[in-house]
Amino acid sequence: MAEKKDAISLLAPIREVVKGRMGFRESIFSSCDVKRWIEKDGEVFLMAIGLKEGQKVVDFGSGRGHYTLPAAKLVGEKGKVYAFDRDGDDLEKLKNTVSTMDINNIEIIEAETKVPLDDSCIDVVLCYDVIHYLKDRTLIYDEAHRILKKGGILSLYPKHCKDDFPLMELVDVSREEVIQEVLSAGFYFLSRFKKTLLHDDYYNVGEVFNFQKRQ
Numbered sequence: 001m002a003e004k005k006d007a008i009s010l011l012a013p014i015r016e017v018v019k020g021r022m023g024f025r026e027s028i029f030s031s032c033d034v035k036r037w038i039e040k041d042g043e044v045f046l047m048a049i050g051l052k053e054g055q056k057v058v059d060f061g062s063g064r065g066h067y068t069l070p071a072a073k074l075v076g077e078k079g080k081v082y083a084f085d086r087d088g089d090d091l092e093k094l095k096n097t098v099s100t101m102d103i104n105n106i107e108i109i110e111a112e113t114k115v116p117l118d119d120s121c122i123d124v125v126l127c128y129d130v131i132h133y134l135k136d137r138t139l140i141y142d143e144a145h146r147i148l149k150k151g152g153i154l155s156l157y158p159k160h161c162k163d164d165f166p167l168m169e170l171v172d173v174s175r176e177e178v179i180q181e182v183l184s185a186g187f188y189f190l191s192r193f194k195k196t197l198l199h200d201d202y203y204n205v206g207e208v209f210n211f212q213k214r215q
């Protein structure tokens with residue numbers, strides 16, 4: 001099946017021009033939306049999906065940290081956020097951003113799929129806009145299951161399913177099929193949220209699913 005082009009990538013050249021004109025190119029905020037998200041909206045979103053002060057969070061596939069940063073502000077000094085990604089360049093950008101902010105509870109981990117943390121030590125795994133990269137998505141579900149405490153939450157944003165800009169390994173997979181995959185990996189279904197959230201550098205309405213570790 002021919003790969004369908006994501007409208008977001010098609011708009012990328014236009015965005016580059018807009019970014020340049022608006023002076024964001026040199027900023028840690030790559031767009032107005034990112035600025036608003038990091039300053040306020042991201043925390044409001046994460047609070048709504050159930051993140052709480054004091055929690056330990058893994059941002060699986062954190063990229064430049066668009067969810068890591070608001071999560072770190074929300075969990076506060078007693079909590080901790082592990083930004084986990086295989087892309088060293090993105091993690092370097094996150095490190096630079098963190099160095100300009102008053103945030104001391106982020107640990108950056110560069111690795112692929114296997115998280116170097118103990119079993120059952122994490123309250124929440126965020127996995128946003130990541131699973132389309134993997135042919136075998138059970139590797140992510142199993143790793144999230146391993147590191148989560150019993151009752152811990154896997155919060156999943158399966159962007160690029162066949163019902164939402166299909167791309168890469170999710171091109172023929174529906175959201176409902178993704179839900180079934182996660183249930184088979186040892187989770188209960190908890191809730192779904194349809195919300196405005198940040199995708200890449202821009203706001204978009206997306207569906208996030210929360211699952212709870214069964215045992």
Ligand SMILES: C[S@@+](CC[C@H](N)C(=O)[O-])C[C@H]1O[C@@H](n2cnc3c(N)ncnc32)[C@H](O)[C@@H]1O
Nearest residue numbers: 061062063066085086087112113128129130133
């Ligand atoms: C599209 S970005 C999403 C970034 C961030 N979660 C967000 O929503 O803004 C996907 C990220 O997942 C990372 N990733 C994909 N597969 C991974 C794997 N197996 N292990 C670690 N990171 C992975 C990529 O390197 C990339 O930075």
